[in-house]
Amino acid sequence: MTELITQLEEIQTEFKQEESRTKNFNIFNALYNKESERLHSRFISYLLSPESRHKMGSSYLKLFIERLSKTYPDLNKFNIDNCTVLPNEDHKTEHEKIDIFIQNHDRTQAIIIENKIYAGDSNYPDKTKPEERIQLIRYYDKVKSKENEIFVLYLTPDRHAPEEIEEIDKRFPVLKIDYPNEIIEWIDKCIEITDEIKTKIDSDYQLLIEMLEQYKSVIHSFTNNLKRAKKLKRLLDENIKDAWQIIKTRDFIFNMDDFKHVKWHTIDEFWRELAESIIPLNAKIKDRITFEEISGIVHKNKKKSYGISFILENGDEWYIVNDAINGLTYGKMLEDMSINRKQDKDWFELSKKIKFTDFSNGETFKLINVDERRKRINEIINTLKANPLLVGFKRI
Numbered sequence: 001m002t003e004l005i006t007q008l009e010e011i012q013t014e015f016k017q018e019e020s021r022t023k024n025f026n027i028f029n030a031l032y033n034k035e036s037e038r039l040h041s042r043f044i045s046y047l048l049s050p051e052s053r054h055k056m057g058s059s060y061l062k063l064f065i066e067r068l069s070k071t072y073p074d075l076n077k078f079n080i081d082n083c084t085v086l087p088n089e090d091h092k093t094e095h096e097k098i099d100i101f102i103q104n105h106d107r108t109q110a111i112i113i114e115n116k117i118y119a120g121d122s123n124y125p126d127k128t129k130p131e132e133r134i135q136l137i138r139y140y141d142k143v144k145s146k147e148n149e150i151f152v153l154y155l156t157p158d159r160h161a162p163e164e165i166e167e168i169d170k171r172f173p174v175l176k177i178d179y180p181n182e183i184i185e186w187i188d189k190c191i192e193i194t195d196e197i198k199t200k201i202d203s204d205y206q207l208l209i210e211m212l213e214q215y216k217s218v219i220h221s222f223t224n225n226l227k228r229a230k231k232l233k234r235l236l237d238e239n240i241k242d243a244w245q246i247i248k249t250r251d252f253i254f255n256m257d258d259f260k261h262v263k264w265h266t267i268d269e270f271w272r273e274l275a276e277s278i279i280p281l282n283a284k285i286k287d288r289i290t291f292e293e294i295s296g297i298v299h300k301n302k303k304k305s306y307g308i309s310f311i312l313e314n315g316d317e318w319y320i321v322n323d324a325i326n327g328l329t330y331g332k333m334l335e336d337m338s339i340n341r342k343q344d345k346d347w348f349e350l351s352k353k354i355k356f357t358d359f360s361n362g363e364t365f366k367l368i369n370v371d372e373r374r375k376r377i378n379e380i381i382n383t384l385k386a387n388p389l390l391v392g393f394k395r396i
Contacts, residue, residue, distance in 0.1 A: 001246075004239045008249045011232050015256050018224055027211070028218045033299060035222050035261075041099040041115045042087065043215060044183070047190065048102065049085035054208055058083065060190050061102070067186045068153070072175045075151060079107045096142045099155075103147070110147040112139055114162070115155045118226065118261060119291040120268060121163045125276055130167050140172055153177055157223045179219050187216050229261030233368065236262065240369035244362060254360055264298045266368050267356050274320065274377050275308050281381070281394040283310040286317060297356055306356075309333060313392030320350070320380070327352040328380075332389065348387070350380055 032039040050058040061080050069075045084103050086095040095101040100113035114136060127133035131141055136152060143150055152174050154162050159178040168174055177183070191212045198205035232253070236243050243250065253259050271289050279285060287309045296302040307321035317333040331347030341347055353363035354376070366372040385395050 001242050004235065004242050005246055005249060007235055008232075008243070008246065008253070011228055011235075011258070012249070012252055012256075014224075014228055015258060018221065018228075021221075026214045026217060028214055033295075034218045035117050035225070037099070037115050037117045037119065040117065040179075041113075044113075044115075045085055045087055045100045046089065048100070049088040050080075050083060051085075052089055055202075055204060056190075056194065056208075059193060061085070063189045063193065064186050067182055067189065068175070068177065071177065071182065072151075075175070077149070078102075078109055078111065078151065079104050082106050096139060098139050098143075101143075108146070108148040109151075110143050110149070111151045111153060112136075112143060113153045113155055114139070116162075117157060117222070118264060120272070122291075123163055125272075125279060125285075130164075130171075134164050134167060136162055136168055136174065137171055151175060155179070155183070157226050180223050184216060184219055187212055187219070191216075225258060226261065229258040232256075232258050233262045233265060236368045237370060240366055240372060244365055259359075260298050262368060263356070263359055264294055266359075266373075267294050267297060269370075270356075270367055270373055270377075271308055273373060274380065275310075277377050277381050278308075278310055278384075281385075282313050282392050285310050301357055303357055312390060316391060318390060322354065322356050324355055324357045328354045330380075330384070348383075350383060351376075 028034060028039065028043075046052050047054065047060045048064055050061060054060070058080050061083060065075055065078055065080060082105050084105065086098075086101045086103075087093060095103075098112050099115040100111075102111040102113070104110070122135045124133050131137050136154070140150060140152060150172070152172060154174050154176050155178070156176070157179050159176050159181075161176060162168060162174060165174065191209055194205055194209050194212065198209065267289075268291075275285050275288055285308060289306045289308065293302075293306045296304075297306065303324035305321040305323040307319060309317055309319040311317050318330060319333055320328070320330040322328050326349065328350040329347055330350055331341065334341065334346065343349065351363065353361055354367070355361065355364055359365050367376065384390055384393060387393075
């Protein structure tokens with residue numbers, strides 16, 4: 001217990017130090033959550049696009065390819081002449097839902113950049129075919145019909161591999177890059193060449209340098225936050241019962257930004273693991289909670305019902321949801337969900353205490369621990385099996 005308190009206090013100290021370092025004005029912090037994938041994807045895309053109004057043409061794109069080629073020499077083959085980068089200032093929609101898409105029209109070359117900060121991959125575990133199930137393969141196949149040479153980059157804070165990498169490797173290589181190395185070093189080069197051409201007449205270049213410096217500061221901050229959050233999650237997972245007892249430290253943790261990461265991953269892992277437990281029981285997942293909905297719960301404390309729905313062999317659709325009033329419940333989807341539905345007939349209680357909007361209650365807090373999560377999911381599966389209204393649900 002003493003060692004746990006010491007480690008948690010160290011995390012608190014690191015958090016306070018980081019807070020004091022980031023008190024200066026930063027436009028990115030003012031407008032966005034600094035861990036927002038959309039923020040980073042859009043700003044990187046803006047810098048890469050030769051059509052952007054930063055007045056640097058394709059210089060930043062050239063530096064980007066040069067830096068990545070040091071890690072992956074094959075990227076030297078990519079020609080930056082006549083390139084389009086999507087999304088950009090004028091076309092703000094992603095190409096085929098790809099975070100950043102770089103296309104060379106003359107050479108039929110393309111670069112797919114998938115940016116993952118703390119969301120998992122958008123894979124569909126209920127699909128059997130890899131081309132339907134795995135996000136990166138879906139993207140690759142859509143682009144492959146038009147392009148001859150495709151490079152797939154997977155951008156993360158810590159260089160981890162995408163899910164189901166073994167299956168992806170059978171189709172094409174994935175080039176892993178990260179923020180602390182490739183992106184920071186690229187931004188430094190962007191600052192360097194912008195500083196070389198700035199003039200006293202045109203103040204836009206100085207403003208651009210300041211923006212790049214501020215963006216670099218955001219990267220340093222959120223990568224430090226994520227490292228600390230992972231450490232915090234591991235500590236809580238391994239010491240879940242003791243951590244709950246340390247009231248003073250626990251109350252401080254609840255108010256840390258780092259704990260939002262812990263909550264986010266706990267919610268994501270719970271629904272993913274529950275869906276994976278339902279699929280083998282003659283059920284097909286129809287809808288599942290999205291990354292945006294999880295972020296709404298964690299960052300904005302949205303109290304709507306979120307969860308998953310699944311279809312049984314007879315075509316009936318059932319749902320499992322969580323909300324701030326009823327906790328964890330399940331029921332059958334009706335044609336008119338606005339009618340007055342009756343408990344224990346149309347919907348059923350699973351746990352009144354589990355509310356993902358409130359980790360300050362013990363039942364929700366315990367789900368940080370993988371064993372407690374599995375235990376709760378097994379209880380849910382057994383409850384579903386025991387309900388005869390779920391026709392075709394495998395009982396064994």
